[in-house]
Every structure is written in C-alpha cells, then in structure tokens.
Amino acid sequence: MLKLENYSSKILSNISLYIENKNLIVLGANGAGKTTLAKVLSGVITSENIEFETPRTKFVNYIPSYLEIFDDFLNVREFLQLSHLHGAQTIDEVLHLLEIEHLKDKSCKNLSSGESQLLLIASSILHGAKYTILDEPTSNLDPKKVKMVYGVLKDENLLQNKIIITHNLHLAYKLGFDVVYIEDGKINFIGTNEQFFSSENLHKVFEGSVKKIDENIVIAL
Amino acid sequence: MKIFLIVLSLAIIAVAPFFGQIDLSLKNLLDISTTDYKIFFDLRVPRVLLAFFVGAILALSGLVFQTIFRNPMSTPFTLGVASGATLFTAIGIIIGLSAFISLFAFLGAVITIIVLFMISARFKTYETSSMLLVGIALSFFYSASLMIVFFLSDLQENYEIVRFTMGSLDVVGFNEVYLVTIAGIFLFSLVKKQSYHIKLLLTSHEFAFLKGVNVKKTNYILLLSVSVAVGISVSVTGPIGFVGLIIPHILKNMMRQSADKLILPIFFYGGVFLVLCDVIARNLSTASDIPIGVVTAFIGTPFFIYLIISRKRQN
Numbered sequence: 001m002l003k004l005e006n007y008s009s010k011i012l013s014n015i016s017l018y019i020e021n022k023n024l025i026v027l028g029a030n031g032a033g034k035t036t037l038a039k040v041l042s043g044v045i046t047s048e049n050i051e052f053e054t055p056r057t058k059f060v061n062y063i064p065s066y067l068e069i070f071d072d073f074l075n076v077r078e079f080l081q082l083s084h085l086h087g088a089q090t091i092d093e094v095l096h097l098l099e100i101e102h103l104k105d106k107s108c109k110n111l112s113s114g115e116s117q118l119l120l121i122a123s124s125i126l127h128g129a130k131y132t133i134l135d136e137p138t139s140n141l142d143p144k145k146v147k148m149v150y151g152v153l154k155d156e157n158l159l160q161n162k163i164i165i166t167h168n169l170h171l172a173y174k175l176g177f178d179v180v181y182i183e184d185g186k187i188n189f190i191g192t193n194e195q196f197f198s199s200e201n202l203h204k205v206f207e208g209s210v211k212k213i214d215e216n217i218v219i220a221l
Numbered sequence: 222m223k224i225f226l227i228v229l230s231l232a233i234i235a236v237a238p239f240f241g242q243i244d245l246s247l248k249n250l251l252d253i254s255t256t257d258y259k260i261f262f263d264l265r266v267p268r269v270l271l272a273f274f275v276g277a278i279l280a281l282s283g284l285v286f287q288t289i290f291r292n293p294m295s296t297p298f299t300l301g302v303a304s305g306a307t308l309f310t311a312i313g314i315i316i317g318l319s320a321f322i323s324l325f326a327f328l329g330a331v332i333t334i335i336v337l338f339m340i341s342a343r344f345k346t347y348e349t350s351s352m353l354l355v356g357i358a359l360s361f362f363y364s365a366s367l368m369i370v371f372f373l374s375d376l377q378e379n380y381e382i383v384r385f386t387m388g389s390l391d392v393v394g395f396n397e398v399y400l401v402t403i404a405g406i407f408l409f410s411l412v413k414k415q416s417y418h419i420k421l422l423l424t425s426h427e428f429a430f431l432k433g434v435n436v437k438k439t440n441y442i443l444l445l446s447v448s449v450a451v452g453i454s455v456s457v458t459g460p461i462g463f464v465g466l467i468i469p470h471i472l473k474n475m476m477r478q479s480a481d482k483l484i485l486p487i488f489f490y491g492g493v494f495l496v497l498c499d500v501i502a503r504n505l506s507t508a509s510d511i512p513i514g515v516v517t518a519f520i521g522t523p524f525f526i527y528l529i530i531s532r533k534r535q536n
Contacts, residue, residue, distance in 0.1 A: 044427050057433040064427065070291050071423035074479040082421055082432060127432075 002060065002131050002161075004041060007049040011036045012185045019131065019163065025172045025193070026165045028182035034165045037182065038062055038133045041163065053130075058086050061129035065136040065165075067116035069108045076111070076119060077104045080126055087128030089158075094122045097158075099148065113140040121149060125158050133163040138171060146171065169210060169217040173197050181205060230493040234273065237500050238265035267398045272390050272499040272513075273492035274398075274405035275454045276464055280491020281408055282447045283465030284480060288419050289440050290341070290352045291426075296465035297334065297451045300356030303460035304363035305333030306452070310459075311370040311382045319381065323456035326385075330455045333359065334448035338441070387512035388459040390499050397457045408450040409488050415443060420481040461514050464491055467521045474528050494521075 002019040011033045028034050039045040042062030043052060053059040069079070080091045087094075095101045098118045103111065111119060117140045124132050137153070138146045146168070152158055153175060166172055172179065172193075179196040181189035189196060189205070196202075197217065202210050211220045238261060239245060245265075249257035283296040290300075297303070309329025310322045318325070340355050371379060392398060412419070418439045421429035426436050468491040472483050498516040505511060 042431065044430060055433065057431070061431055062427075068425040068428070069423070070288075070425070071420075071479050072473065073477050074420070074423065078420075078479055079424065082424065082428075085432065 002041060002050075004047075004050045007040055007047055009036070009040075009045075012040070015040075015185075015187060017041070017180070017187075019161070021161060023162045023175070023177040024164070025175060025177045025179045026163060026182065027167075027169070027172060027179060027196075028188075032182045033185045034182055035065075035135055038135050038163070038165055041131075042133055057127070057129065059129060060131045060133070061124060061127045062133045063120050063124045063135060063137065065117075065139055066113065067108065067111070067120055072107065072109050074108050075105055076100070076108060079108050079119065080123060083123035084126040085128060087126040089125060091126065094125050097125075097152070098122050114142060114145060117141055118145065118149075121152065125152075129160075131161045131163065132159050133165070135165045136167065137164065138166065138168055150174065169197075169219075173212075173217045230490065233493055233497055233500070234269065237269045237272075237496050240500050241265060241503050263394055264392075267392050267395050268390055268499065269496055271392050271398045271401055271457065272495045274401045275390070275458050275461065275492075276468075276495025277488045277492035278401070278405050278408055278450045278454045279461065279464040280468035280487045280494070281412060281484070282451050284469045284483065284487050285412060285419075285443050285447050286465070287469060288422055288480065289443060292350070292353055293470065294353060294466070295356070297330070297447065298460065298462045298465055299353070299360075300333075300337055301359035301363060302330050302333045302337075302448075302451060303455065303462060304360045304367070305329040306455040306460055307382075307386050308363045308367050308370065310385050311367055311374070314378050314381050314385075315370055315374045322385065326456040326459070327452040330452035331448045334444060334451075338444050342437075385459045388461040388514040389510075390458055390495075390513055391510075392457070401454055401457055404450040404453040405488075408446055409484070411446045412443070412484055415439060416481040416484055419443075419484075420479060423480050458513075461495070461517060463514070463517045463521050464495060467525045468494055470525065471528060 001021075002017070004015060004017045007015045015037065026034050026037065036045065039062065040047050040050065042060050043050070043056060044062060077091065080094070084091060089097075092101075095104055098121060100115065100118050100122065103115060103119070108116065108119065117137065121134070121137055124134065134153075138149050141149060150171060153162060153164065162177070164172075164175070164177070176193045178192055179189065180187055181196065189201070197212065199212055202212060202217075209220055211218055241260075243260060245257045245261055249255040250261050252258055279297075286295040286297055286300065287293055289295075306326040306329035309325040309332070313319065313322050313325030336359070337352070337356065341352050344351060371382065374382065418429070418434050421432055421434050422436065422439065430436050469483070469487050472486050472490060473480070476483060476486060495513070495517070498520060499513055501520070502510050502513050502516045
C-alpha cells in the first residue's frame with residue numbers, strides 16, 4: 001500500500017492518502033500542488049511521512065511531464081535500456097506498442113515534445129513499478145496519440161497501479177478511475193469517478209467552465 | 222578513421238621521447254654508459270609517461286565534473302581547483318617550505334574540491350549555474366589572496382611562484398611518475414566502475430534516483446577520487462589548464478556517443494594530447510621549453526572554437 005500520512009510543506013498542507021491496489025486520477029488547478037504531491041509519493045522529495053517497500057524501484061516510479069536529459073548523444077534505445085528494470089515486456093515490444101520504433105536510434109535530445117512524452121510512457125512500462133505516477137502524460141500529444149495512450153492506461157497488464165495527474169478532464173472521465181481533486185495544497189475532493197463527474201459537482205468545482213454533454217466532458221467557451 | 226587515430230596516437234607516444242633539444246643517436250641508446258642513454262631513460266621516457274597520465278587525469282576529471290555539475294563548462298580548473306593549488310603553493314613558498322610545495326599544491330586542490338562539494342550540497346538540487354558562479358567567485362577570491370602573497374614575497378619567491386603557475390612537466394627519474402600513473406589508473410578504474418551510474422546521472426538526477434542510484438553517494442565517491450587524482454597531478458606538474466575542458470568536448474563531438482562510452486577515449490586521447498603538446502613545447506627551438514599551459518591553450522583554443530561553431534551550424 002502506498003501510504004502518505006499528514007504531509008505538510010510550503011505547498012501542501014496536511015495531506016493523507018492511502019492507495020491500495022487501484023488506479024487514481026489527480027486533478028487540480030495550475031499551481032495547486034499536484035506535481036509536488038507526485039514527487040513526495042515517489043520519494044523524489046524526501047519525507048518522513050511516507051514509507052516505501054524495498055526495493056523502492058520495484059515499488060514506485062514517477063514519470064515527469066517532460067523529458068530532462070543532459071547527455072547530448074544518449075539515444076532512445078539506450079534510454080529505454082536504463083529504464084528497463086522490472087517490466088515484463090521487451091524494449092522492441094514497447095517501441096512497437098507506442099509506435100515509436102522509427103525513433104530508436106535517435107538522440108533523446110532531438111525528439112519533439114510529443115515524441116519525448118511517448119518515450120517517457122514507454123520507459124514507465126519497462127520500469128514496471130507497482131505504483132506508477134504519471135505527470136500529465138498526454139499534455140503534448142496529438143488527438144490520435146491521446147487515444148493510443150488512453151488504451152495503454154486502460155490496459156491493466158501494462159502498468160499495475162497508476163496515479164495519473166492530468167488536465168484532460170474528458171480523458172479522466174473516460175478512464176473511470178477514482179478522483180482526487182487538489183485545491184490550494186489541500187485535498188478538496190476524494191471519491192469515485194461517477195461522483196466527481198456528476199453535473200452538480202462539476203458545476204461546484206469548475207464554476208460553469210466545464211460541462212457534461214452526452215457523456216463528453218467539454219470546456220464551455 | 223578510428224583505427225588511424227589510434228595508430229597515430231600510439232606513434233606519437235612512441236616517438237615522443239626521441240625529440241628534444243638534444244638529438245640522441247639510436248646506437249647510443251643501447252649502451253647504458255652513454256649520456257644519451259641517461260637522457261632518454263631518466264628524462265625523456267619519464268616525461269612522456271608523466272605527460273600522458275597527467276593529460277589523461279585532467280581530461281577524465283573534466284568529464285566527471287561536467288557530469289556531476291551538469292554543465293559543459295565545469296572542470297576542476299574552471300571551478301577554482303588550479304587557483305586553490307597555486308595559492309597554497311605560494312603560501313608554502315613564502316613561509317619557507319619550498320621543499321614541500323607538492324604537499325601544499327595537493328592540499329590546495331583537495332581543500333578547494335571539498336569546499337565546492339560542501340557548497341553544492343547546500344543547494345537543494347544541483348543548481349548548475351550557481352555552482353559555476355561559486356567556482357568563479359572562488360577563483361577571484363584566490364587570485365586576490367595570491368596578490369597578497371605576491372606582495373609579501375621577495376623576488377626569488379616571486380619567481381618560484383610564477384614558475385609554478387606556468388605548469389611544467391620537468392621530471393627526473395620515475396618516483397613522481399609512478400605516483401601519477403597509479404593515480405591515473407585508480408581514477409580510470411573507479412570511473413569505469415561507475416559508468417552505469419554516470420550514464421544515469423547524465424539523464425537527470427531525478428531519473429537516476431528513481432532507477433535506484435544513490436545520487437549523493439555516487440557524486441561523493443566521484444568527486445573525492447577526482448580531487449585526489451587532480452591533487453596529485455597538480456602537485457607534480459603545477460596547474461595545466463584547458464585539457465579538462467576541451468578533450469571531453471572534442472571527443473563527444475567527434476564520436477557522438479553517450480558519455481559512458483567515452484570514458485576510455487577521453488582518458489587515452491587526453492593523455493595523447495598532452496604528450497603532443499609537450500613535444501611541441503620542447504622542440505620550438507627557443508632557449509628553454511615554453512610553458513606547457515601555453516601550448517595546450519594555443520592548440521586547443523582554435524580547434525575548440527572551430528568545433529563549437531561547426532556544431533552550431535549543424536543544428
């Protein structure tokens with residue numbers, strides 16, 4: 001179980017989360033503290049309020065929203081080799097799955113933002129942790145790729161337990177996972193997908209800027 | 222191309238001891254009683270070996286510093302290690318302990334790296350530009366302190382300090398060469414052993430941490446071994462700048478591979494580069510050898526700038 005108890009910092013205040021073998025969606029406004037929470041849950045930000053099963057790498061992994069690499073000449077295949085820890089799939093299978101085989105010899109530094117996002121998702125599958133936290137995994141993807149990644153996230157065999165931070169409400173709705181909503185560093189809502197995406201709750205949280213029309217979540221412009 | 226470079230480099234190392242102000246006859250080298258034999262085996266061969274391992278240590282240290290501080294401009298020298306060694310040596314000279322200047326240079330280098338590490342540990346993440354600024358500030362502080370030392374020194378001491386700062390590969394016999402050789406091999410095997418971690422650190426520290434690397438511990442091991450190796454080589458030769466900055470860059474751009482695959486090439490060609498510079502320094506038919514640091518800078522700078530420009534054009 002991924003357990004965080006009474007965590008407070010400059011950004012977050014008194015957060016407790018208990019995640020036992022399930023998927024979760026984390027929503028919240030810009031600057032609400034979602035990424036900070038992800039970094040605490042994955043140990044990138046150290047805290048005494050959380051415990052990890054050992055080895056930590058097998059227990060939790062965090063996938064940031066953009067790829068950061070210093071080495072100019074590390075290629076895609078090498079990056080995936082470094083990521084390949086506990087996942088059952090081979091590198092070629094994952095490259096094929098995410099339709100990025102053609103990039104395998106390209107330097108990671110020369111990828112577009114969408115390509116690096118797919119690379120990060122590939123790396124999360126190869127890492128194969130029990131809990132994988134994905135920070136805005138679809139923010140740079142075109143609609144076809146979003147649909148493909150939706151399939152990956154929906155598939156129980158690729159990643160065990162996912163905690164997905166996103167601003168894509170329609171994706172969040174269709175995934176159907178439980179929802180945590182963060183506002184100003186506090187958990188404002190925690191419950192089922194159905195509860196969160198009820199018309200009344202949407203109106204309460206987003207004050208009319210989000211509407212549910214025929215099972216689609218749309219931004220009312 | 223690759224094989225040609227290796228053969229050429231080995232040839233440079235092999236013929237390097239035969240060049241110098243005094244021409245040696247091959248026949249005399251077989252006779253143990255000749256002066257030629259003495260010059261060759263007591264001066265030239267140790268000198269070439271020393272140049273090779275000092276160059277190798279400096280180049281590899283550059284790679285390690287660039288990895289840890291995540292900045293292509295970080296080397297032990299740009300971060301103030303050379304100025305640290307120089308200042309401590311100068312202090313050693315004016316308090317009348319010229320006999321121990323090697324020890325002072327070693328202490329200066331090691332203490333500076335420890336100070337850098339303690340400061341960098343205070344940053345939450347390794348803020349690379351802050352680190353470089355700290356290094357530059359430290360260098361200025363050392364220069365100012367060196368001015369005070371110069372002010373307090375007499376003419377003879379003044380001359381000794383200036384000679385040290387120029388760097389020199391003058392060496393007699395093998396004792397110091399053995400020391401530097403051991404330091405070089407030690408640094409190489411340690412970096413090689415950490416190459417997987419280095420590869421991970423060159424993505425991002427966060428990524429390396431998530432893949433199970435103890436980032437602090439790895440950095441600590443690497444910095445400590447670099448400080449010892451650089452400390453030893455500076456104590457023998459004085460500060461020789463530039464090798465640590467340009468060799469990793471040149472090889473990265475020529476070989477276009479991730480840094481873990483460059484450990485051996487950087488070590489080897491760093492050594493070859495300094496041997497070549499030393500051959501040039503010894504054979505420009507001036508009254509005495511020109512300082513080695515001058516040659517490394519004169520050859521290195523134009524080539525380095527050319528590489529950076531051509532790389533920018535490619536992108």
